[in-house]
């Protein structure tokens with residue numbers, strides 16, 4: 391293994407590397423290699439001698455010129471080929487299809503052009519294909535549908551034209567698909583929009599796609615972000631969109647959608663941004679938008695909406711970006727309301743006071759106490775401003791680390807939005823009646839308590855019915871897995887929770903599981919984006935702060951044997 395990643399190396403890749411026949415891993419990621427001249431990549435000819443090579447990372451250098459045909463002679467064991475962020479021109483040689491064991495091909499951020507070779511479809515082990523930010527043209531080959539193991543396909547910011555191949559529907563493991571900013575036209579194939587595996591994002595914005603949004607969009611139950619903006623889509627927004635209950639971000643702006651905003655969208659309570667602007671939508675603004683507690687950005691401008699503007703939630707909140715340019719006299723009246731009064735109200739909502747929290751929890755009465763954990767106590771409450779039922783976690787500031795945990799939780803939770811993660815509504819940092827420091831986090835209330843209470847029910851009359859069916863158990867396991875998938879894959883730096891255990895899995899009225907308690911969560915150095923950094927166990931040593939029975943055995947560095955409860 392030779393790893394020179396993230397240095398300031400200049401010049402060319404030395405030829406004598408060819409003598410290392412057993413070289414498995416060669417990493418020059420993020421250096422300044424290359425002369426910015428044609429022929430910079432000729433060294434790939436002699437790397438053919440390294441017949442054991444599995445990882446070749448040349449991303450983020452200054453290699454100019456075309457990809458030589460000799461790329462086809464690289465080791466057939468090659469799994470990772472990274473050439474992104476260079477100045478590579480020309481097309482992808484057909485012989486690329488010989489690299490049949492590639493799992494990761496990263497060519498993004500170059501000047502590659504011309505049509506994609508059909509032979510790309512031979513790379514059937516690919517998980518990750520980054521072709522974005524190049525100058526590729528021509529149609530998207532339907533042979534990409536052979537890449538059935540793909541989890542990430544990025545083709546955005548190119549000049550692809552023609553229609554989206556139906557065969558993409560074969561890529562049933564896809565988590566992320568980005569086809570934005572191309573010249574694609576034709577209708578969106580139901581096979582592609584209905585890929586239920588898509589759970590991070592689906593972006594097809596800034597193309598010339600026509601026709602209606604297929605009903606099959608409703609299969610995207612785990613999708614986090616849907617962006618079909620700036621196309622020529624028409625017809626009504628399908629009611630099935632309401633089934634995409636994991637959505638956090640919905641962008642349909644700059645199309646020709648018409649009719650009403652479907653009432654079924656009321657289920658999309660996790661949305662924090664909605665942009666339906668510049669369409670032909672008509673009828674009333676649905677009242678339910680005011681109940682979306684995490685909504686921060688709502689743009690309904692340039693439509694034909696009319697009627698009364700709801701008066702709660704985001705419609706009151708001065709901290710959010712609320713864009714309305716709607717043709718209606720009631721709306722105009724609303725716009726004339728004095729700003730000062732509404733923004734004052736909003737400040738109170740956004741940053742809740744001690745008095746308000748105390749009022750909502752009956753003065754933090756024992757009757758409202760749900761339970762206590764290592765960092766404080768949790769109380770049930772009802773917000774007087776909008777009637778929302780909440781769970782207030784009051785931090786025990788005497789407890790060492792309590793205050794730090796508060797800062798961690800606030801900052802961390804703000805950046806997270808997922809159907810299966812416990813949502814933080816607001817926070818309070820103040821002083822109590824005795825002028826002691828008071829810090830608390832306000833969460834969605836989970837009326838069915840924690841998974842722990844269901845797995846280990848207290849056998850009294852009140853709790854007798856707490857038994858989980860097999861299907862409920864399965865659903866909970868999947869919900870937890872989706873939450874973990876989101877935090878592990880969605881962020882550039884993966885996040886580990888450190889303390890996943892049944893008491894931190896909370897169930898709402900529909901028994902949908904929400905993973906909570908992020909006080910111990912940490913960001914972990916991402917090795918996946920940079921093969922020069924191998925994650926070592928020491929990177930995870932922070933995890934030892936979690937509950938001891940639930941720490942993965944591999945992270946437990948003492949000689950004591952431990953029993954994992956999970």
Ligand SMILES: Nc1ncnc2c1ncn2[C@@H]1O[C@H](COP(=O)(O)OP(=O)(O)OP(=O)(O)O)[C@@H](O)[C@H]1O
Nearest residue numbers: 760761762763764765768781833834835836840893
């Ligand atoms: N949003 C919520 N809705 C309903 N109940 C909640 C909510 N958040 C926490 N609880 C319950 O409150 C109790 C205390 O929770 P807390 O997260 O403070 O501690 P814990 O997870 O039990 O323990 P530890 O902090 O040591 O991990 C638990 O019984 C938990 O199920």
